[in-house]
């Protein structure tokens with residue numbers, strides 16, 4: 001144990017920068033004082049304790065380091081980088097080259113959060129061999145702690161193969177954006193048949209060895225039922241208040257995303273305005289010869 005962590009465990013000083021949460025459990029995922037990397041086992045224990053936790057996406061080292069210092073225990077290098085970072089319209093065009101590069105940056109920018117990398121569209125659908133190759137690449141080249149893929153029953157063989165190789169898998173059910181061309185961006189799991197299929201998918205993912213399941217844009221009552229019937233944690237996005245965890249796309253949550261954002265998003269900052277104002281203030285200074293001033297100048 002380091003001196004720092006010993007002092008924290010002893011309750012020395014006031015709350016540290018990362019422990020502003022409500023829990024006084026040193027092992028709490030958010031608000032705890034642990035400093036080593038979070039593992040999938042920590043998430044399983046949190047479900048046993050009934051402790052909810054937050055997850056954010058991240059696509060670069062600097063933003064990820066801010067969230068790491070804020071105590072966010074799990075970050076997803078989501079293929080939402082397609083529309084939220086790389087300028088595509090959807091997640092569909094994102095390649096494993098792009099994913100690997102940005103996931104490596106997020107890993108370098110963090111020291112505590114569990115980093116989950118997405119398997120991109122076309123990198124696992126061919127079958128378990130391709131899926132394992134893609135997952136292995138993210139583990140070896142980017143250094144992520146886990147991978148995520150879309151689908152329950154339809155991705156069963158892929159999930160099993162990756163888990164068997166010792167790589168933790170997060171499943172993603174409900175609205176699966178890589179299928180936008182067949183399903184659109186509509187609420188999923190409405191009606192008895194669709195609800196039963198979602199429960200079957202969730203059970204299949206758990207049986208295949210997934211450590212968590214993302215539930216995207218499904219009715220709250222169904223997400224609550226799935227959460228009760230699984231031993232592994234559920235992570236909701238547009239899935240109501242009763243999942244074990246909540247995830248948001250960071251650019252939505254921080255008000256950086258331009259244009260329309262999903263109704264399930266809550267905006268906690270207005271980064272578009274803050275950054276735009278900073279750019280305008282810099283521009284005014286340059287045009288008006290107020291920058292650089294004497295203190296920015298060498299002689």
Ligand SMILES: Nc1nc(=O)c2c([nH]1)NC[C@@H]1CN(c3ccc(C(=O)N[C@@H](CCC(=O)O)C(=O)O)cc3)CN21
Pocket residue numbers: 079080083084091175177185186187217249252257261262263264
């Ligand atoms: N910026 C951003 N935020 C996200 O949450 C997100 C992405 N991008 N890209 C990948 C997926 C796609 N997601 C989306 C995209 C659109 C809707 C949407 O327009 N939903 C409608 C509700 C539709 C209905 O009522 O059935 C909405 O008004 O929120 C939802 C999720 C979620 N993910």
Ligand SMILES: CC(C)C(=O)C(=O)O
Pocket residue numbers: 057076077078079080081091118172214216237247248249
């Ligand atoms: C919205 C989350 C769950 C995601 O899959 C992504 O960021 O790509």
